[in-house]
Each structure stands twice: as structure tokens, then as C-alpha cells.
Amino acid sequence: MQVCLFLIGASGQQPLLDIAPLQCIDGLRSLVVHEPITQRVDPRIPPAADAPSSVLQLYFDELATFEAAARRDGPIDRALKEPLIAGRFTQQVMAVRALAPLGLHSEGRVQRCTYLVAYEGPAEDFDIWLAHYLQHHAPLMSTLPALRELEIYTRIECTSGLPCARADVMQRNKVVFDDASALADALASPVRDLMRRDFHTLPPYQGGTPHFAMRSTYGNLATH
Numbered sequence: 001m002q003v004c005l006f007l008i009g010a011s012g013q014q015p016l017l018d019i020a021p022l023q024c025i026d027g028l029r030s031l032v033v034h035e036p037i038t039q040r041v042d043p044r045i046p047p048a049a050d051a052p053s054s055v056l057q058l059y060f061d062e063l064a065t066f067e068a069a070a071r072r073d074g075p076i077d078r079a080l081k082e083p084l085i086a087g088r089f090t091q092q093v094m095a096v097r098a099l100a101p102l103g104l105h106s107e108g109r110v111q112r113c114t115y116l117v118a119y120e121g122p123a124e125d126f127d128i129w130l131a132h133y134l135q136h137h138a139p140l141m142s143t144l145p146a147l148r149e150l151e152i153y154t155r156i157e158c159t160s161g162l163p164c165a166r167a168d169v170m171q172r173n174k175v176v177f178d179d180a181s182a183l184a185d186a187l188a189s190p191v192r193d194l195m196r197r198d199f200h201t202l203p204p205y206q207g208g209t210p211h212f213a214m215r216s217t218y219g220n221l222a223t224h
């Protein structure tokens with residue numbers, strides 16, 4: 001199972017770093033950069049005022065490979081220039097469940113539109129929570145019209161020498177579409193109505209569920 005490092009930029013900060021050096025990190029399988037969009041795409045949830053300035057996703061095939069890259073003064077630390085990321089980003093490493101990978105990987109830069117969702121938690125019983133979510137909610141999500149990608153992330157314990165505070169979100173989700181119009185259509189579809197009904201049957205949990213619509217860049221980011 002892949003692991004993903006989330007680097008989450010603080011709201012209101014300068015959005016992006018020079019991320020070109022990240023492409024040279026040994027073991028990095030893919031890199032996605034998300035930037036917030038301001039237009040309203042969700043008929044039920046207005047755009048969040050505290051959207052992150054940017055979100056970086058760094059994917060690795062194994063936890064040990066990530067930990068080697070994320071050690072203090074290691075490749076990620078050097079690539080992101082420690083003084084610039086300290087205080088501007090939080091970090092969280094999560095296990096990746098890719099439930100609807102539909103051919104996003106292409107040569108060169110690819111632009112998509114993503115809805116990032118976090119369940120802050122904790123759940124009353126996480127095993128019951130996750131089993132219900134994967135068995136009931138995820139299959140509904142996978143039928144959203146024009147969906148290009150669906151991933152569900154759960155937190156894991158690991159070592160990291162990056163100088164960022166750690167986030168401790170219970171679960172994250174990502175649904176990906178070709179553009180903002182496709183995302184808006186999916187969120188206004190009957191499938192979303194079914195998802196909202198199922199949402200009210202989720203096992204007990206605490207915390208918020210922030211939703212962020214993002215413009216996402218996949219592929220060759222060296223000239224970003």
C-alpha cells in the first residue's frame with residue numbers, strides 16, 4: 001500500500017514554494033500540487049474562508065522509503081528549504097487506498113479539479129467507522145458522474161524530520177474531475193443525494209469535515 005505525505009499550507013500564506021527540486025527525490029512516485037479555487041462548486045457547502053494556501057501530496061511505494069527521504073536534513077527537507085516550510089505548512093503521512101484510478105497519469109502537466117475532504121475525528125470506534133465507510137460510503141462516491149480518481153487516506157505512525165507541525169486528521173478523501181464544471185455537476189447529482197443520506201448513518205465521530213475545492217496539477221511540475 002502506498003503512503004502519501006500531505007504538506008498543508010496555512011491559510012493566507014504565500015501559496016507555493018519552488019517544488020522543482022522535489023522531482024529528484026529518490027523513491028518519489030508522484031507529486032500533486034493543489035491550489036484553492038474560489039468559485040462555488042458545491043450547492044450544499046459554501047467555499048471555506050480558511051482554505052489552505054496550497055496542499056502538496058508526495059507519494060511513496062513504501063513507508064521506509066518515505067522515512068529515508070523525510071529525515072532531518074534529508075532530501076525533502078533540503079528540497080523545500082527548511083526555513084521556508086517551518087510554520088507555513090503542517091504535515092501528515094497517511095496510507096493510500098486508491099479506489100477509482102482511471103488513468104490520470106499522462107506525460108507532462110495535467111490540470112484537474114479536486115475536492116479534498118477531511119474527517120477530523122476521532123471516531124468512537126475507528127474500526128467500525130472505517131469498515132462502514134469503505135463498505136457503504138466509498139461505493140457511492142465511486143459512482144459520481146465523470147469521476148476520474150477516488151482515494152481514501154487513513155493516518156499512520158511514522159518518523160519524520162521535517163520541521164513542520166503534525167496534523168492528526170483521522171481520515172482524508174480525494175475525488176478528482178476534469179474541471180470545476182464537472183465537479184459541480186457531480187455534486188449536484190442524485191448520487192450526492194444518496195451520499196448525504198448515507199452520511200447521516202456514519203458511526204459516531206467527533207470533529208469537523210472541511211471540504212476544499214482545489215485546482216490540481218499532476219505530472220511534470222518543474223516549470224511551475
